[in-house]
Structures are given as structure tokens and as C-alpha cells.
Amino acid sequence: MVGTFDIAINKIAKSRVEEYDVNNVPFGKCFSDHMLVAEYKDGKWAPPQIIPYGDMPLSYAMSALHYGQAIFEGMKAYKNAAGVVSLFRPHENFKRLNRSALRMAMPEVPEEIFIGGLIELMRLDSAWVPTSETGSLYIRPFLIATDEAIGVRASDTYKFVIITCPAGNYYNEPIKVLVEQDYFRAVKGGVGFVKAAGNYGRSLFPTRMAQAKGYQQVIWTDSETHQYVEESGTMNLMFVIDNTVITPALSDTILSGITRDSVLTLARAWNLKVEERKISITEILEAHKNGTLQEAFGCGTAATIAQITSIGYKDADYTLPAVETRQFSTKVDAYLRQIRKGQVEDTFKWMISV
Ligand code: PLP
Numbered sequence: 001m002v003g004t005f006d007i008a009i010n011k012i013a014k015s016r017v018e019e020y021d022v023n024n025v026p027f028g029k030c031f032s033d034h035m036l037v038a039e040y041k042d043g044k045w046a047p048p049q050i051i052p053y054g055d056m057p058l059s060y061a062m063s064a065l066h067y068g069q070a071i072f073e074g075m076k077a078y079k080n081a082a083g084v085v086s087l088f089r090p091h092e093n094f095k096r097l098n099r100s101a102l103r104m105a106m107p108e109v110p111e112e113i114f115i116g117g118l119i120e121l122m123r124l125d126s127a128w129v130p131t132s133e134t135g136s137l138y139i140r141p142f143l144i145a146t147d148e149a150i151g152v153r154a155s156d157t158y159k160f161v162i163i164t165c166p167a168g169n170y171y172n173e174p175i176k177v178l179v180e181q182d183y184f185r186a187v188k189g190g191v192g193f194v195k196a197a198g199n200y201g202r203s204l205f206p207t208r209m210a211q212a213k214g215y216q217q218v219i220w221t222d223s224e225t226h227q228y229v230e231e232s233g234t235m236n237l238m239f240v241i242d243n244t245v246i247t248p249a250l251s252d253t254i255l256s257g258i259t260r261d262s263v264l265t266l267a268r269a270w271n272l273k274v275e276e277r278k279i280s281i282t283e284i285l286e287a288h289k290n291g292t293l294q295e296a297f298g299c300g301t302a303a304t305i306a307q308i309t310s311i312g313y314k315d316a317d318y319t320l321p322a323v324e325t326r327q328f329s330t331k332v333d334a335y336l337r338q339i340r341k342g343q344v345e346d347t348f349k350w351m352i353s354v
């Protein structure tokens with residue numbers, strides 16, 4: 001059920017949209033006219049408000065800044081040829097935000113605020129949704145602890161905010177990835193399965209080192225044996241080996257990607273063999289050696305389908321088959337784009353028009 005909260009709207013006097021070419025802006029740097037803000041205090045949520053995008057006056061002692069009680073989501077809205085704006089599987093992001101909230105000892109955000117508020121925001125800022133073939137409006141909902149308090153404890157007050165920005169491709173080209181052997185993204189019992197801000201901060205140094213060696217991203221391995229692949233950057237990983245689509249099984253060290261789920265749903269609908277299980281570097285390199293490694297790609301909201309052209313492991317690079325030969329990932333990429341742009345029937349009812 002959506003839409004029982006009254007949302008106060010403070011509309012901007014004059015839209016800034018004409019200052020930009022929304023089909024051609026760098027990812028995450030230009031923000032649309034409005035944002036949604038809701039505050040939690042005294043054990044309850046106040047009605048959300050939509051206000052002009054801007055800065056927030058907050059205390060330097062704010063607990064999110066010091067101890068990382070902060071979570072976020074990433075999702076997208078698309079515009080079809082008729083100008084209709086739709087969200088891709090927004091309820092999945094809503095549910096995942098609340099799984100993150102639970103793990104980080106934060107209050108759950110009600111559906112009327114997340115989904116109801118987002119729909120109102122999209123209606124107001126629809127002019128910011130790109131029309132280009134690969135363009136979308138990237139949506140960043142986030143929840144932060146706002147207590148002005150230095151003690152280490154769960155905050156009593158929180159802010160839930162949604163900001164949005166027009167986006168094109170996150171990666172402009174297929175990527176080279178390096179299997180990370182010294183650092184981990186997530187550990188058993190940790191927070192790898194949720195979108196906690198600290199997961200991203202901790203990834204920057206190893207990623208910078210990989211980039212200095214000419215790779216775009218790292219492949220994270222499990223923290224216990226370093227033998228099994230987990231994720232790459234901000235993407236879930238997929239391999240096609242001997243015509244079987246293989247991806248690491250979900251666990252408490254892997255984010256349950258909505259793109260991952262969509263890719264697997266399509267693979268199954270197309271009668272491909274799918275395996276969700278542990279996959280070791282040895283198995284991948286073995287398949288590379290005997291010619292059965294057909295495809296490797298990352299998938300995620302920002303990255304969409306990011307083809308992996310080579311995998312670096314212990315000072316050697318293993319080049320993968322040319323992207324043009326990759327039947328599954330190129331079909332999935334095109335099909336997802338068509339569903340999102342309303343060009344094929346939305347069989348799975350993934351799109352919610354606003
Ligand atoms: N894994 C990580 C660590 C991520 O940050 C993301 C991006 O959100 C994903 C996977 C992909 O998830 P989704 O497809 O829901 O965007």
C-alpha cells in the first residue's frame with residue numbers, strides 16, 4: 001500500500017534542468033531540483049517533506065560521521081518513448097534498505113515514506129529523467145544517524161533522504177579486474193550483505209592500488225581462504241562456463257543485488273542452466289585454460305552489465321573471449337534495457353510507473 005502520508009511539497013521557484021544536458025552529464029555530480037527528507041525522533045517518523053535540493057545544516061558531532069551509522073540504496077528511474085517515467089523494482093530496494101537498517105541498529109523506514117515519497121519526487125522531477133538509450137535517473141535513498149553525541153551507541157535521531165541525479169554509463173568500457181589477495185571487502189558475521197557506508201570506504205585503498213596497476217576494479221575473495229570469488233567493486237559477479245551461468249551464492253559477505261536477481265531470473269526463463277554456489281579462482285582459471293570460460297561480467301544498478309575483458313591474478317592477466325561472442329550477457333544487457341525503456345513486454349512486472 002502506498003500513499004497515506006501527507007507530503008508537504010516546497011517547490012523550487014525555477015527549475016535548474018535547463019542548465020544541463022541531462023542525457024550527457026558525469027555520473028553522480030549534478031543533482032535534480034528536489035529531494036525528499038524525513039526525520040525520525042522520539043521513536044517515530046515525522047511526515048516527509050519534499051524540498052529544493054540543497055545542503056544540510058548538521059552538527060560536527062553527528063554520530064553518522066564518527067561511527068558510520070549510515071546506510072544507502074541505489075536505484076534508477078527510466079523514461080520511455082511516450083515520456084512515462086518508471087522505477088525498476090523499487091520495492092526490492094525498499095526491503096533491502098530496511099534489512100540494512102536492522103543490521104545497523106537503525107529504525108526501519110515506512111513504505112509510505114520510501115515508496116510513496118519517491119513516487120511524488122519522481123512526478124515532480126520527471127524532466128530530469130534522461131531520454132537517451134542508456135540514460136536513467138539515478139536515485140540515492142540514504143539513512144543517517146543524526147544525534148549530536150560522541151558516545152558510541154545507536155543514535156536516537158535519524159534522517160532519511162532521497163536525492164537523485166541524471167546518469168549515463170558508470171563504466172564507459174569493458175573492465176579489467178584484479179583478484180585481490182591481501183584485503184577483504186567483507187567477513188563472516190560482518191556487514192557485507194547490507195549497504196552500509198563503511199563497506200565502501202574500506203574498499204577505496206585496495207581499489208586505488210589496483211587502479212595504479214591498470215585495472216578498473218578488484219575482485220574480492222572470501223576472507224577465510226582467499227580461494228573463492230565474491231564480488232567486484234559495486235557489482236555481483238557472473239560467469240558463463242560451459243554454457244552454465246554461475247554466480248557466488250548469497251551469504252553474509254555478499255550483497256543481494258537486484259540486478260543479480262534479475263539476471264538470474266532471465267537466465268532461468270530462457271532455460272539456461274544456473275548455479276548459485278561457491279566458485280574458486282582455480283575453477284575459473286582452469287575453465288580459462290581449457291576454453292570453457294565463455295563470459296565474465298559484473299552486474300549492478302550503477303554499473304548495469306559491465307563486461308570483464310581480463311582477470312589479473314598473481315602477476316598474470318587472463319584475457320577473456322571477445323565481448324561480441326558473449327551470447328548471454330549481451331542478450332541480458334539488451335533485454336534489461338528494453339524492459340526498462342518499455343520496448344518489450346514487462347513480463348515480470350518489474351517496472352512501476354509514476
Ligand atoms: N554489490 C555491491 C557491493 C554493491 O554496492 C552493489 C550496488 O548496489 C551491487 C552488488 C549490485 O546491487 P544492485 O544490483 O542491487 O544494484
Ligand code: COI
Pocket residue numbers: 073074075200234300301302303
Ligand atoms: C549502485 O549500483 O547503485 C551502487 O550503489 C553503486 C554506487 C556506490 C555507485
